[in-house]
Amino acid sequence: MLRKILVCDLTVGMYIHEFCRPWVDDPFWINNVESLLQDAAVLERIWQSSTTEVWIDTARGLQPSVNSAAAAPGTQQEIPTVSDASPSTMNEELARARMICGRAKAAVIAMFSEAKMGRAIQSEDVDLMVEEISNSVMRNPHALISLSRLKTSDEYTYMHSVAVCALMVALARQMALSEAQVREAGVAGLMHDVGKMMISNAILNKPDRLTPDEFETMKYHPEAGVKILQENHHMTQAVKDVCLHHHEKIDGTGYPHHLSGDQISVFAKMGAICDVYDAVTSERPYKKGWDAAYSIREMASWKGHFDPMVFQHFVRTVGIYPVGALVRLKSEQLGVVIEQSSKSLLKPVVKVFMSTRTRMNVEPAVINLAHPDTRDAIVKFELAQDWGIGNVDALWSKSSVG
Template structure:
């Protein structure tokens, strides 16, 4: 049952359905609707910034309860929740995060286009939520964020690069502050695209040489947007300006080479390209994750080789969603990475490669001590007439957010 209550009566454990928003363009209000209130800091901000709120008493505590029950394990995402979760559990959470994050990034980028200042508190809040998801399960949100439609690419690309930067920074052993800064840089690296003509940015065909030159201005445009803000760090501004530089000096806008490129910009170059090449665009279908890793590894002079090796360890040699052939002549899709071995993930098998007959779907854990099966090679879905591999590992979660 929906009820409108004063924020003074709002308590932890209540389920927020909607705000009577005082600031419609503030991403904070987008991030915290349709969820159980579990964070004291969020409660305090709501009580300081609003007067009334709609709650759903059928999904959370009611103000009529004299002694509200203790809040149990969360059914939705809580900002401070970093306890490990299974892939299935985190996929459900990640879907909610992706939806909220897309709306928040759209608002932030729209503000940038209109010349309004960015609310860094809300950026930090969004990065924290993405970072916590990566901590709970490092592959759920990263895998799900690849499943984006072409019309939402610009916004979801920023969310995906944020998650990849956070995961990569953690894998590299960077400090918590550096991990957060890497996430913010990933989220804001493409803000300059808001200053590119929509006809170019959203063109359903390949760009002409002239249009490509116009598109190449987006790093400078983004840096121009961010450089006036004292709240945006030098690292974030640098990543925005230099995420298209290459180790051999052939990148843009400044043709920086090797160590002239900052560590964070070298990280972002890898994360940016990986999400770009694995995403469907109007003029091309994205590469599968495993093929992308192999292709990127062959681009000599493009990426920092040491950081790229860290990136491979971050997402796996056979990333989630990779179609693989097993020694047992079964075809399957990777559904989860193994902490024990990059070569032995969990695979959902569903087809006989010998007879091409469908099999009853079964999850094979290749790290199990009694499991004798192993991956022989990765396969291309088109070679097997499979149109949607992602449905086989993400089920309903594979629907683009």
Template sequence: MLKKIQTRDLKLGMYLQSLEGSWLSHPFWKTRFVLDDPADLAALLSCGVPAVWIDTARGADVVAASAPAAPAPAVAAAPPIPAPEVGPARVAFGDELARAAQLVNRSRQAVMHLFGEARLGRAIDAEQCLPLVHEVAQSVARNPSALVSLARLKTKDDYTYMHSVAVCALMVALARQLGLDEAETREAGLAGLLHDVGKMMMPLEVLNKPGALDDAEFAVMRSHPVRGFEALREGGLVPLSALDVCLHHHEKMDGSGYPERLQGEQISLLARMGAVCDVYDAITSNRPYKAAWDPAGSIQRMAQWQGHFDPQVFQAFVRSIGIFPVGTLVKLASGRLAVVVEQNASSLVTPVVRVFYSTKSKLPVPVQMLDLALPASNDKIVGRESARDWGFTHLDEVWMRHA
């Protein structure tokens, strides 16, 4: 049975069903769980949430939790409140890949449903998006590259949906790289998930056109930030930060963006982050009218677009995904070709790679995992290569087949 109680009456063993007030006002990514950690209880008692709903069928009731106890001595000082929701332990890329693949499939269905509701004119409730944002954030915490790399492999048919999942993951990774706290990271992830909801208001013949858009069609597509912003605002269930990113993720630092031609500090930090994450995923993905660019080449090109991105945000973004992101084809000093399969946090230029081809013999070589950060590797990256130029049509299978 659901029961509303004052937060001060919470006790360990109760099952939290929901919290009163905005989901941004409390320190948890989740709202439905058994309250069994004293640190979580302390965080709830101090966060300012006035009341909560508990489910007495799944946890302790007020009466049961408040059974008479022996008189206690003078109350000791409350212990300091540790940071809530300590993230999961970091794992290797290969260990996270299978979990990330399952999450990609669940995310695709969830976002298709979410955007389908938006296309029908129904309000999007930010709190209903939070479980998905939480799952994405957990995967990114375990390994930043796995989910981002898999989400890049979208089909032309599901581009709009998976682009939103990828930008959500990229925003979470970038927020953590910038040192944002968990509440701000949560907002960044939600903003990434919803930034392109205006695409659902676009005519399907324009959205899915296989060729380049003409001027009239491009003008229609440029209206998607405003259309999305208006739809989210009218629903009244999305925080201002997500509304801002939805409206302004196509603004540029030099004022040449749209829809309001904002420049510099007029663009919020989250919108500047959204601009970088949106462009990176777009240009590294196959779209109805354009083949994907390789990840490292995309980073190099973006670095040359003067006036487009906030330089500090872009530098943090590169640190979050690497100079040679997972899936990049590189040439080694030994003359061998390899594909990047994992980043080394201590050095952006010495990732873990999978060697598979010799440029000298022009033949495959026995596959070898090589950590370029180890002195014993005796090799280094001398440049990136084009898979298309080498005729490698299944390069993604090489890095996904991670031992």
């Protein structure tokens, strides 16, 4: 049953059906997307917004208390004690991450559309979205990052921003940056490609590689993005810098300003790595995405492209064998990485499903290579096409890890 309540009566566990405000003013992170409210931090942001009423579905979530209708807008409430950043398993967080990705896609589409029309981007909405992504990464650093790779080519422009946001948050935490810097890194990741809204769809969605002239047009998007962000005074200098310089390279061969070495800020160096990793692992109109482990090794070989120290931090963030990597084990089994280990980058949790000797499927089994009783180990990573495997991602995104 749908019921309209005051926002100050909204609590974690309620199912949001719709915000009672004009469409153009909806918090873009949840625009046209129904959602179970799970994060206390997200709830607090909604309380702080200008929305005063909301429709909830009492059949799909908690009901308001009997006295809630008497509450007045702006009433102070204690934040629920349920922790929005408590550690969770990969499976638990994948369920949440799927909902977050759905909301985030709608959010970025709305946000970029507003930017294209010259309208200001609402800072509270950006912060709300980054906080929800950041909380997911804190609960489990690999679920949303891995899931956001699974996008179709027509989703790329929008979901790429979500993926880079999550990667930037995780990388910033791995580098032990302050929470304020972590949030700023997330905003930078979310906004780094906003300038692509000024590039024609014919170029953005071209099913073939760009011609030299088209590539020159595409290279304008960092400067176009900064022009958009300059109209939004709440965007920090660091966010603008990542937008402008995420295509710079350490050896000075990047664009638009051919910066090199320490001329490139740490945030821009982080943005360059996160941007490329998601780009090469994603399906594009003109190519299939690379295997995650293969991507790490290829990127490591590009001398002069990335800052070596920041890249080392990035490898620790996603893993030497990231979630989704196809690996051969010493036991002559083929498996897919389904979760990282906190103990060793070389010993993730693997779901085995094929014999490398017979090329026949075996009963799927989960092996924690970091467990002290496990004698198995990864020999090398493999490519799915070499084994005639069509959809490796289905093996880990629906896995049960106990």
